[in-house]
Amino acid sequence: xxxxxxxxxxxxxxxxxxxxxxxxxxxxxxxxxxxxxxxxxxxxxxxxxxxxxxxxxxxxxxxxxxxxxxxxxxxxxxxxxxxxxxxxxxxxxxxxxxxxxxxxxxxxxxxxxxxxxxxxxxxxxxxxxxxxxxxxxxxxxxxxxxxxxxxxxxxxxxxxxxxxxxxxxxxxxxxxxxxxxxxxxxxxxxxxxxxxxxxxxxxxxxxxxxxxxxxxxxxxxxxxxxxxxxxxxxxxxxxxxxxxxxxxxxxxxxxxxxxxxxxxxxxxxxxxxxxxxxxxxxxxxxxxxxxxxxxxxxxxxxxxxxxxxxxxxxxxxxxxxxxxxxxxxxxxxxxxxxxxxxxxxxxxxxxx
Amino acid sequence: xxxxxxxxxxxxxxxxxxxxxxxxxxxxxxxxxxxxxxxxxxxxxxxxxxxxxxxxxxxxxxxxxxxxxxxxxxxxxxxxxxxxxxxxxxxxxxxxxxxxxxxxxxxxxxxxxxxxxxxxxxxxxxxxxxxxxxxxxxxxxxxxxxxxxxxxxxxxxxxxxxxxxxxxxxxxxxxxxxxxxxxxxxxxxxxxxxxxxxxxxxxxxxxxxxxxxxxxxxxxxxxxxxxxxxxxxxxxxxxxxxxxxxxxxxxxxxxxxxxxxxxxxxxxxxxxxxxxxxxxxxxxxxxxxxxxxxxxxxxxxxxxxxxxxxxxxxxxxxxxxxxxxxxxxxxxxxxxxxxxxxxxxxxxxxxx
Numbered sequence: 233x234x235x236x237x238x239x240x241x242x243x244x245x246x247x248x249x250x251x252x253x254x255x256x257x258x259x260x261x262x263x264x265x266x267x268x269x270x271x272x273x274x275x276x277x278x279x280x281x282x283x284x285x286x287x288x289x290x291x292x293x294x295x296x297x298x299x300x301x302x303x304x305x306x307x308x309x310x311x312x313x314x315x316x317x318x319x320x321x322x323x324x325x326x327x328x329x330x331x332x333x334x335x336x337x338x339x340x341x342x343x344x345x346x347x348x349x350x351x352x353x354x355x356x357x358x359x360x361x362x363x364x365x366x367x368x369x370x371x372x373x374x375x376x377x378x379x380x381x382x383x384x385x386x387x388x389x390x391x392x393x394x395x396x397x398x399x400x401x402x403x404x405x406x407x408x409x410x411x412x413x414x415x416x417x418x419x420x421x422x423x424x425x426x427x428x429x430x431x432x433x434x435x436x437x438x439x440x441x442x443x444x445x446x447x448x449x450x451x452x453x454x455x456x457x458x459x460x461x462x463x464x465x466x467x468x469x470x471x472x473x474x475x476x477x478x479x480x481x482x483x484x485x486x487x488x489x490x491x492x493x494x495x496x497x498x499x500x501x502x503x504x505x506x507x508x509x510x511x512x513x514x515x516x517x518x519x520x521x522x523x524x525x526x527x528x529x530x531x532x533x534x535x536x537x538x539x540x541x542x543x544x545x546x547x548x549x550x551x552x553x554x555x556x557x558x559x560x561x562x563x564x565x566x567x568x569x570x571x572x573x574x575x576x577x578x579x580x581x582x583x584x
Numbered sequence: 585x586x587x588x589x590x591x592x593x594x595x596x597x598x599x600x601x602x603x604x605x606x607x608x609x610x611x612x613x614x615x616x617x618x619x620x621x622x623x624x625x626x627x628x629x630x631x632x633x634x635x636x637x638x639x640x641x642x643x644x645x646x647x648x649x650x651x652x653x654x655x656x657x658x659x660x661x662x663x664x665x666x667x668x669x670x671x672x673x674x675x676x677x678x679x680x681x682x683x684x685x686x687x688x689x690x691x692x693x694x695x696x697x698x699x700x701x702x703x704x705x706x707x708x709x710x711x712x713x714x715x716x717x718x719x720x721x722x723x724x725x726x727x728x729x730x731x732x733x734x735x736x737x738x739x740x741x742x743x744x745x746x747x748x749x750x751x752x753x754x755x756x757x758x759x760x761x762x763x764x765x766x767x768x769x770x771x772x773x774x775x776x777x778x779x780x781x782x783x784x785x786x787x788x789x790x791x792x793x794x795x796x797x798x799x800x801x802x803x804x805x806x807x808x809x810x811x812x813x814x815x816x817x818x819x820x821x822x823x824x825x826x827x828x829x830x831x832x833x834x835x836x837x838x839x840x841x842x843x844x845x846x847x848x849x850x851x852x853x854x855x856x857x858x859x860x861x862x863x864x865x866x867x868x869x870x871x872x873x874x875x876x877x878x879x880x881x882x883x884x885x886x887x888x889x890x891x892x893x894x895x896x897x898x899x900x901x902x903x904x905x906x907x908x909x910x911x912x913x914x915x916x917x918x919x920x921x922x923x924x925x926x927x928x929x930x931x932x933x934x935x936x
Contacts (some may be wrong), residue, residue, distance in 0.1 A: 251601070271932065288596055290598075291593050291594055291597050292597065319921065322600045322602075322920060322921060323607070325601075339594055340594040341597070341598035342598055368853055
């Protein structure tokens, strides 16, 4: 079942049976190197997570390391969920956006868009992103982009991305202290909050919007805000993610406010997992409602209640929650007739 | 599961979820009339096999004979496998190539390309093919061909085709005595080998490449070598077959050697069945590795272990193995979310 967070089901129902291009935005921020800030990967090798996620999603193989990224607790990457959907009901195309990767995935034949973007620095000091230029790259890409399928599912893999997202939204003045999610069940509030406070301290009163973003945000958020505005509603776009994707919308909202612009969001929506939707430590609905525009948002009513695999059960206990577009991929699977049972079995296959 | 024989999975993974045109190359060689040389059909009516295969694949009906072609042991044609895939996850188009049929299939509406090609004679004497002209027809067809889907699956139905393929590869000087497959489990080595030896005896030292092919090969092999070179990598092409399709590549390789040409094979691959891959009497991998160019090749990890039908069990025992693009069709099905269980059930339906 696909359920609403905000808006009505009509948009997502109109995509039932249609083919999607799955677009995966990949980037590294050195914020992820802060000890204990994220569990999206193997300690010491966190920077490889987007590389490994994209290898596994496209080829079913993990090539840049011997095993698929797992958290220290043994929670497997949500890339398993997205890959399972791709096996059972394939995306029309998988395309990768290199928004500043430390290491390119070791794959052939799949489209990897390159924008000459470097990994960003830690927001503890200053992310040091040329945000205006990066935003403009996103706008141009959106303007030029021609979808080969019926719609786009835009996902991300950015370790420590919930931290940079929260810092971004707070820096832009949104009242959202308790609205942001984390890949942890027991959110490591102290490390995360200290990092965010350090980031906010770097902002000076003279900073304009893009100067602020360049200090406290990440490449994925800034580029995708541009992409959404450049695409300009011409193709249905499903943002596949949780609070990070909500933050992209908050950035879009702020840019429109500053530029006194408007956006038609009739072809734009967000889809996430039930784990994000039901997370007690965050509130994606309130984030979406901070936007001045209306936005349809959904979650896949999918969990691992049909599985007895301990690594998957951790999802139901609140670990990992989202990433690599797992929620949007599940929605795509459900829109195309897949059952929870079938999806669960396929994911369990990977863990055998 | 789709597994590698040579190369990497990237090429085939990039076709996941995409639509294919299924192109079936049909021809007769009088070599098939040699008593006991093939079990691809009904004794005395072997020449009808490609006609019946194409009727069944396109319409689900066998029209030019009362029953679908079976071997004397009761092994049903692999066309059942290809048809099952077409029912469960249809090809975008099915197109037939008449490369010298004794009898045209009795069908309407489906595209049958005609090239004014006659069935070839027995290689026991001299196949009597104008190989240069036939090759050129293939080149022209490849140059002009515009695929209406994302990629092409090129398959064949040529009774006694493994015999002409082996004769061809040996005549071209490849060291491949034990590398060729057969539709039999217990390969009728004596008849087959005598025929091949007779074919090789007809070659004189003054024969050039095309003269040799004209004496010992078959229309499918020569035409498709031209087709591959004419298509020139512009459309992804999956050769769906076993050692016969490998032989097409060996001919391409020899032509390039003689003409000092080169080929880009980034969009070219071969897909076959697990029965060919695991055949103890042949070695498709070694054949592919005799080419000077790299080629990705795959097999569908599919067998009839989920079936208890005795006629299908014969496949797992090594009969039939491949034909009518069964391996490539299975790969196409697996790339589009079909399960072994679902495919098996559909094939069993035909035998009720």
